[in-house]
Amino acid sequence: MTKGERTRQSIIESAAPLFNQRGFLGCSITDVMEVTGLEKGCLYRHFENKEELACEVFRYSLQRVFEARGITQEESGSAVTRLRGMVERFVEVPSPLPGGCPLLNTAVDADDGNPALRKLVRDALGDWKRKVCAIVKRGVEAGEIKAETDSKAIANMLIAMLEGASMIARLEGNRTALKDAQFALNSLIDGIVVGQS
Amino acid sequence: MTKGERTRQSIIESAAPLFNQRGFLGCSITDVMEVTGLEKGCLYRHFENKEELACEVFRYSLQRVFEARGITQEESGSAVTRLRGMVERFVEVPSPLPGGCPLLNTAVDADDGNPALRKLVRDALGDWKRKVCAIVKRGVEAGEIKAETDSKAIANMLIAMLEGASMIARLEGNRTALKDAQFALNSLIDGIVVGQS
């Protein structure tokens, strides 16, 4: 890793909390300058413009959050265990980045304008959904999960509930909504297990 | 209603789509000027500052969306019917305001800074939750819903799932996630009905 790459990476890491908390418009280049200790000219050497920086920051932020919450991690174990684990980790592990879940934040932030950023969010959501679907399908193949289960619907409901609860939890300043979501999701997961009514 | 009040109201109504789509920072006073056809001096006659306008806009937007989706409406019927109806209307009736659900948008937008706006969002969430709780409690009293049901948890899971699905639906450009959320929520609602396993 060259010096330039290290600098670039350190900019991304320093800026990530800012962008996650304040959003694209709420976070100025000057803010990034302050937090990195670098000059404006230096920043523009490493990033074409603010949007590129924001994209890189989002990529980094999401990866960090996904890793911390074990969303991307490869696991062994039964499908149900893995789904429950995914929910549990989301609920138990707070976002390592201040400002909550970057997926939700950026989805709302880039809803109007910023198509590049928006595409990244869409891709990130797709990754997460594919991950859930893969687990469900593996569970079906293993005869653990009902064959008629719509894996995409499971992914949607899991992600929707977690992200929605995340929003409520931030708003209320406590983790109650997340706990409630975990409970509800677990009961939904139970419902797709073979042998359950 | 005086002329001034009418002007003020028309400003709010015209600005609502803008704020809902672009957020507080993404929507400038100049944008509001253009969309209302009024001059800056006139706008600042009716609103102390941009934040006050944003607050009024949020109040209006939320009320409109809640009305369109029948969240605030008084209903008769069984608790289950009413809960299902609330979910169904959220899923079926699109937000009358472009930009999606103002509750979610503003919750994320005002997460950092804008404490006044943030408080309004918190209150709005509280209203919705109270509404759900009231229905559930009425159901319990009527012997329709299991006595041990945690009404607040029901409210959290219902709202979380709907808002999360709303985010996904906007991101993907279709209503699939909302439909999936409806299905999941209905099955969760079934679970609290007396006589179900």
Place this chain on the structure above:
Amino acid sequence: MTKGERTRQSIIESAAPLFNQRGFLGCSITDVMEVTGLEKGCLYRHFENKEELACEVFRYSLQRVFEARGITQEESGSAVTRLRGMVERFVEVPSPLPGGCPLLNTAVDADDGNPALRKLVRDALGDWKRKVCAIVKRGVEAGEIKAETDSKAIANMLIAMLEGASMIARLEGNRTALKDAQFALNSLIDGIVVGQS
């Protein structure tokens, strides 16, 4: 004098110090409201617009200053005595209006734009000059002043010196320049008396 006329006059009198001190642009309608205790609608009932008010104010201010300094007053006595008296009164009697001489102030203030006001100033200057000329001519006729004396030049030099000294005196915060002007003007006046070298 009707009530309306009295109101109009009181507006003019109250606004005069303001306009004289701050100038046309520096004195807002709101300032006039405050100083008169009247509402905006009432002001616009009595005056077509700000310019008309300013014109009336100038007319009143100048007349008041001219009266206080005895410029317009009819006098008997020799021409030299009357010229010396005019100078002396200008030097000794301070402007009854705060802000200095309205002629100078408005001449500079209305130099660009405000042609109506500008015309009034020009006329006022003309009046003063005619007054001086009349005295000089009377002196010539009486054999008191040299026949070849250019009365208009005398008027110019007298007014120029007094107004210029007035400006210096205001700037320096004392009356020295006015005293010096008086001395110089007296010596100039002496120079046109018959029998002087």
Place this chain on the structure above:
Amino acid sequence: MTKGERTRQSIIESAAPLFNQRGFLGCSITDVMEVTGLEKGCLYRHFENKEELACEVFRYSLQRVFEARGITQEESGSAVTRLRGMVERFVEVPSPLPGGCPLLNTAVDADDGNPALRKLVRDALGDWKRKVCAIVKRGVEAGEIKAETDSKAIANMLIAMLEGASMIARLEGNRTALKDAQFALNSLIDGIVVGQS
């Protein structure tokens, strides 16, 4: 001279005619933008605020006018010649800046408020007076001018007459008053020469 300094200077030079013609309040930043071709952000980069710009403009304007009229210039020759020359140049050389003499304009304009600007005008007047006094005193030392001559009074009368005449000339649209002032001042100067009555 750096680029910034050049820009700053060009702003001052472009704005000078505007401020001299319209005064501080009559000349808006937008006007300066138009005349310089620069944007607001650029202007405020070079000047703290409008007052600072006005001060710099006054400094420049006065210096330019003083130079054009040879007020600051070092001269040889007799005191009387130099005084006469100063008067003649003021009368003959029109202000290189449209709008007349900046000293008079700004003295009246900054009479109320703008203490910074007012101080500059006071200083400028002081410079001019000191210049006249120096000439007179040199004349006294050389035995050319009467010993009892009050040099400060000479300065006052010279400046007062020229500025007052300048005001009249602008008002009337011709140079007559200036010519009359020159004539009167020359005769006053003659009066202080040794050997004259």
Place this chain on the structure above:
DNA sequence: ACTTTCGGGACACCCCGTTTCT
């Protein structure tokens, strides 16, 4: 190479002169 400076544009808020309704 690096940082300071520059320039252009937008923005928030404010105030003014005038008019229109109440």
Place this chain on the structure above:
DNA sequence: AGAAACGGGGTGTCCCGAAAGT
């Protein structure tokens, strides 16, 4: 008669991105 409304313009701030300048 008076209060509110309105359109327009004003000032000062900030930000982004580029260009100097060392």
